[in-house]
Amino acid sequence: MLRRTRTTKKLAKRIDLQYFAHPHPFRTWRFWLSVTIPLFALGWFITQRAQGGQKVYSSGQLSRAHAVFTQQCGLCHVTQAGEFTAHVTDKACLTCHDAPLHHANQAFAPACSTCHVEHKGAVLLQSTSDAACTECHARLRTRDGQPHYVATITSFENKHPEFAALRSGKSDPSGVRLNHYVHLQPNLMGPNNTRVQMTCDDCHRAIDMGTWPYGTETHPVALNDVHVSLRQGNAYMAPPEFTKQCAGCHTLQFDQRFGNEQVPHDKPEVVHAFLLKKFEEYILAHPAAIHEIDPPNRQIPERARIPKAAHNASEWVQFRVDDAEWLLYAKTCKQCHTLTPTTDPLPQIAKSNLTARWMAHAEFDHHAHRMMSCTACHARATDSRETTDVLLPGIQTCRQCHRPQGPAKEAAEGRCYECHQYHDWTEAKPTKGGFTIQQLRGGAKVPVPQG
Amino acid sequence: MLIDHTHRKWFFGSIAGLAVATAAYIPYSLRSPQEARGGSALGLTYGITAFLFMIFVGLLGARKKVPVWRVGRAQSWMRGHLWLGFVSFPLILFHGGFHFGGLLTRALMWLFVFVWVSGILGAALQHFMPRFQTAQLPLETIYEQIDRVRGQLAEEAGQLVEETCSALEGEVSRASERQRAMSASAGTQGGLTVASGLQANQQVSTQLRQFLDDEMLPYLERAGAHAMSLGNEAQAQAMFQRFRVLLPPELHSNLDDLENICEEKRQLDKQSRLHKILHGWLLVHIPLSYALLLLAAVHAVVALKF
Numbered sequence: 193m194l195r196r197t198r199t200t201k202k203l204a205k206r207i208d209l210q211y212f213a214h215p216h217p218f219r220t221w222r223f224w225l226s227v228t229i230p231l232f233a234l235g236w237f238i239t240q241r242a243q244g245g246q247k248v249y250s251s252g253q254l255s256r257a258h259a260v261f262t263q264q265c266g267l268c269h270v271t272q273a274g275e276f277t278a279h280v281t282d283k284a285c286l287t288c289h290d291a292p293l294h295h296a297n298q299a300f301a302p303a304c305s306t307c308h309v310e311h312k313g314a315v316l317l318q319s320t321s322d323a324a325c326t327e328c329h330a331r332l333r334t335r336d337g338q339p340h341y342v343a344t345i346t347s348f349e350n351k352h353p354e355f356a357a358l359r360s361g362k363s364d365p366s367g368v369r370l371n372h373y374v375h376l377q378p379n380l381m382g383p384n385n386t387r388v389q390m391t392c393d394d395c396h397r398a399i400d401m402g403t404w405p406y407g408t409e410t411h412p413v414a415l416n417d418v419h420v421s422l423r424q425g426n427a428y429m430a431p432p433e434f435t436k437q438c439a440g441c442h443t444l445q446f447d448q449r450f451g452n453e454q455v456p457h458d459k460p461e462v463v464h465a466f467l468l469k470k471f472e473e474y475i476l477a478h479p480a481a482i483h484e485i486d487p488p489n490r491q492i493p494e495r496a497r498i499p500k501a502a503h504n505a506s507e508w509v510q511f512r513v514d515d516a517e518w519l520l521y522a523k524t525c526k527q528c529h530t531l532t533p534t535t536d537p538l539p540q541i542a543k544s545n546l547t548a549r550w551m552a553h554a555e556f557d558h559h560a561h562r563m564m565s566c567t568a569c570h571a572r573a574t575d576s577r578e579t580t581d582v583l584l585p586g587i588q589t590c591r592q593c594h595r596p597q598g599p600a601k602e603a604a605e606g607r608c609y610e611c612h613q614y615h616d617w618t619e620a621k622p623t624k625g626g627f628t629i630q631q632l633r634g635g636a637k638v639p640v641p642q643g
Numbered sequence: 644m645l646i647d648h649t650h651r652k653w654f655f656g657s658i659a660g661l662a663v664a665t666a667a668y669i670p671y672s673l674r675s676p677q678e679a680r681g682g683s684a685l686g687l688t689y690g691i692t693a694f695l696f697m698i699f700v701g702l703l704g705a706r707k708k709v710p711v712w713r714v715g716r717a718q719s720w721m722r723g724h725l726w727l728g729f730v731s732f733p734l735i736l737f738h739g740g741f742h743f744g745g746l747l748t749r750a751l752m753w754l755f756v757f758v759w760v761s762g763i764l765g766a767a768l769q770h771f772m773p774r775f776q777t778a779q780l781p782l783e784t785i786y787e788q789i790d791r792v793r794g795q796l797a798e799e800a801g802q803l804v805e806e807t808c809s810a811l812e813g814e815v816s817r818a819s820e821r822q823r824a825m826s827a828s829a830g831t832q833g834g835l836t837v838a839s840g841l842q843a844n845q846q847v848s849t850q851l852r853q854f855l856d857d858e859m860l861p862y863l864e865r866a867g868a869h870a871m872s873l874g875n876e877a878q879a880q881a882m883f884q885r886f887r888v889l890l891p892p893e894l895h896s897n898l899d900d901l902e903n904i905c906e907e908k909r910q911l912d913k914q915s916r917l918h919k920i921l922h923g924w925l926l927v928h929i930p931l932s933y934a935l936l937l938l939a940a941v942h943a944v945v946a947l948k949f
Contacts, residue, residue, distance in 0.1 A: 196799075196900045198782070206795055207788050216787045222926055229930035230937045233754075237941060240746060249945045250745035251681070269949050278949055302676070309677045311745065324676035 245634065252311035259314065263634030267627075268310070270638075280305050287626075292619035297335040299328065307614065318609055322347050322596055325608040341553075347596045348606045354587050357550045363580035367542035369528050372576040372583070382406065383440040392566040392573065395437040398426040398558040406440035407433075427557040431546035444524055446516040449474060449481075455520065460538040467516050471509040482508045486515075550584045554611040644721055646770045657726040661733055664689065668737045679740030681946065686738050690946075693734035694939055696727040701936050704929065725766055732759040747942055754935040761928040772921045779917075782910040786918045789911050790866065796911075797863040800904050804855040807890070807897040808848040847889040858882070859901070863908050866915065873905045874912070 208214075240248040246265040254262050261267050268285070269278040285291070285304040293301055307324040308317045325345075332343035342353045356362070374380075375390050382388030383406065394405050432438065434457045444454035446467060453470075455463045475481060486499040497518060502508035521531055521539050530542040567574060569585040576583055594606035604610075630636035668689075672679040680686050703724040706712060714720075732755060743752045776783065784792050862873040872878045883902045887895055 195896050196903050203784070206792055207785060208791055211785065211787050211791075214787075218786075218922065218926075222929060225926055225930040226933050230933040233750075233934035233938055236750070237747065237938060244746075248746045249949060251748055251946075251949075252742065252745045265949070276948060306676050309680070312678075312742075321676055321678060323674050323678075326674075327676050 250311060253313045255310060255312070255317045256314050257317055258310065261632055264632060264638060266638040267632065280310075286623075288623060290621045290623050292616045292621075294614050294616060295334070299333045299335060302327070319605075319607065320609050320614070322607050325612070325614070348594060348608065348610075349591065349596055352587065355551055355554075355584060357547075357582050357584050358586055362582060364547065364582050365545050366547065366579055367530055367545045369530070369579045371579075372573050372581075374577070376574050381441065388441075392570075395432050396429045396566070398429055398562075400430065404436045404440075406438065407436040408439035426559050427555065428549060429558055431548050438528075442524075442528070444520070446520060447471075447512065455516075460517075460521075460541065463520065464513070464517065464538060467513045468509065471512045471516075474512075475505045475508055479505070550582070551611075555613065556611065644718075644725070644766070644769050645773075646725070646766065649718075650722055650726070653722045653726040657730045661730050664734055664737060672740060679737065680742075681738050681740070681744075686740070689734045690738035690943075693731040693738060694943060696731040696734070697936060697939060700724045700728040700731065701932055725762075728759070728762055732756075747938065747945065751935065751938050751942055754931055754938065758928060758931045758935055761924045761931070765924040765928055768921050768924065772917060776914065776917055776921070780910045780914050782907045783914045784911065786914065789915055793863055793866065793908065793911060796904050796908055797860055800855065800859050800863055800901055803897050803900050803904070804851055804859075807894050808851055810894055810897075811844045811848040811851075811890070847886070850889070851886065854882070854886070859905065862905065867912055869912065874909060876906070876909065879905050879909075 237248065245263055247262060249265070250262070253259070258268075266278070268280045270281065270284050271278040282304050285308075289304075291304065302324070307320040309321075310317070326347065329341075329343075329345045332339040332341065332345075334340070342351070345351050345353070353359070375395075376392075378389045379387045380390060388406075390406070434442075439454075439457065443452070444457060445452060446455050447470075450470065455466055458466075482502050482505060485501065497515065499515065500511045502511050517538075525531060525541065529544075531539040532542065534540050561569070569589050570583050571585070571589075572581065573583045591606075593604040594610065595601055595603035596606045597603060599605065627638075628636060631638050667685060668679065671683075671685050675683065677683065681690050700723070703720055706714065706717065706720045710717065735752070735755060739748065739752065743749045858871070858873055862868050862871045865871075868874055872882060879902065883898055883905075886898055890898060
């Protein structure tokens with residue numbers, strides 16, 4: 193039978209009533225850890241400050257463009273005399289960058305650092321958030337109170353309007369007639385009576401490699417220029433030119449006497465002068481031709497003109513020039529150009545007015561999309577029969593790949609900056625640098641910008 | 644501290660505060676051109692609020708040091724410590740826009756992670772373990788007194804063994820000359836029981852002393868000593884059972900006491916282990932909290948400057 197009892201009295205006698213006054217390992221450890229760990233933390237901070245300068249204060253890694261200035265916080269964080277704070281001001285940014293305004297009548301201009309957020313890691317500073325744009329464009333206000341653009345855009349996916357060129361009532365303003373459908377048919381008559389199948393890049397290329405299959409001229413392009421073009425991206429398709437893309441098939445012969453010789457692809461006045469010169473030279477060399485009667489041209493069924501008989505060389509030249517111009521303006525030129533009769537004997541040719549950039553306020557890079565077939569986006573091109581057809585892909589085509597969440601959602605970048613620029617770089621002015629390498633890299637004191 | 648219905652106000656207050664902070668954060672982070680960041684007006688609000696909470700939470704130590712301060716009940720301070728400390732971490736996450744930032748802020752965030760997690764772990768331990776301890780350790784004592792009590796147990800065990808041995812040896816000394824002679828010639832003249840018994844008592848006494856010296860005292864005097872035979876309840880029972888067979892029934896109560904002493908020692912060891920778990924987190928939580936407060940103050944000054 194257990195004789196040990198645990199009465200309160202017995203238990204109380206066991207306890208040293210002053211026990212709390214004596215040191216105990218647990219309390220001792222707690223005390224010393226509470227002293228040493230904060231001291232260690234402070235020591236770590238002081239060491240970091242001593243070794244890396246102000247870098248320890250940095251709230252994050254600098255962007256790629258500014259990473260080189262990591263040691264020199266004072267380049268952006270300028271301390272004014274007598275002030276404690278060293279907040280980043282636009283003045284510090286403008287020391288190196290000119291940044292023209294967006295629009296003259298924008299309601300307010302945000303500070304540089306509002307959109308270009310630093311200390312967010314090795315990001316591109318121009319990759320601004322949509323919120324930077326929608327801060328205004330979600331409820332667009334202008335100084336004159338009249339927004340000239342859609343006033344409620346919140347993102348590329350939300351409320352972004354269809355591209356301006358595709359909105360109702362818009363058409364291709366080109367003065368040159370072109371039927372894409374016909375040009376993409378098989379077995380077209382090509383240069384030198386060969387049968388060809390044309391493809392889009394026979395006429396449309398972002399980078400001019402110098403040779404075009406249906407042109408008459410080879411433009412020598414230096415390999416270095418090609419490389420420069422590749423590096424720069426060559427975002428846009430150059431507007432087709434007659435000599436590069438058309439002349440191989442669309443020949444400009446004017447008279448059988450001259451074989452395959454062609455008139456220049458130029459203004460009617462130039463063509464007229466060319467014809468006069470040609471026929472004058474011919475009649476000088478062939479005086480007997482005055483009395484020759486032209487055989488009917490079987491290759492030109494439209495030719496219903498009865499050749500006029502000339503009495504002298506001057507008349508002969510005039511008649512032959514008339515015939516050649518009739519041929520050109522009634523058939524050859526008319527095939528592509530819109531000719532307007534005038535009081536002048538020569539017609540007026542409508543300006544070609546080819547659109548080089550369909551999106552005036554946005555940017556696009558064909559080179560970045562080179563892995564895609566042309567018709568993947570320009571799907572209507574193969575069926576387009578009218579010049580007025582706008583073959584720009586619609587916004588829904590872009591949205592198949594581009595989403596605001598971008599790479600995070602396994603999509604292509606879809607934030608505003610991908611296509612739009614805030615700064616109007618046409619207004620940019622050159623900036624004059626003044627820093628030394630030591631000042632940029634951290635070996636020397638940064639001068640405080642004046643003004 | 645038991646987290647019970649008395650925490651209801653603090654709990655709902657904290658949850659409501661956190662809900663408001665979250666409701667403000669979501670549109671702010673979605674619409675802010677710069678994303679959520681500490682330097683914005685709302686970001687600063689989160690940061691300042693959380694820092695004030697952290698200071699209050701850190702003052703609990705001072706409040707405990709000076710219990711006579713008339714600045715609210717200790718329990719209220721403890722509840723405030725618990726809930727404001729809990730809420731301050733999400734506020735700091737909102738403050739930094741869920742980014743850990745640069746070197747100093749990253750260090751601060753990791754410190755906070757350790758402090759917060761250790762705090763939650765500690766709160767959970769403090770909630771569940773005391774009840775478990777009470778149920779499991781009826782013989783527990785004040786933790787700081789365990790060493791002292793252990794010494795007392797060793798002393799008590801020594802006395803008990805001495806008492807038992809004396810009793811055994813006293814029986815031997817009270818035996819008659821004839822019994823002693825019979826004992827010496829045991830097995831030749833009969834009276835085997837008495838003779839063997841006398842011899843056995845002396846042997847048991849020696850064995851008991853040896854048991855005290857070799858097993859009990861080393862076990863009682865050493866903290867822990869789980870690897871020793873007496874540290875295991877089953878083995879201890881078997882050992883005492885052997886002595887119970889050898890000792891006369893009237894001395895069994897002494898054996899029971901000795902066994903009880905060992906049981907108390909086992910419970911003290913267990914209490915010691917549980918105490919280390921119950922309070923060990925404080926060795927991480929408190930020092931890191933001070934380091935956090937110190938560096939947070941540095942961060943506040945630096946943030947104001949830059």
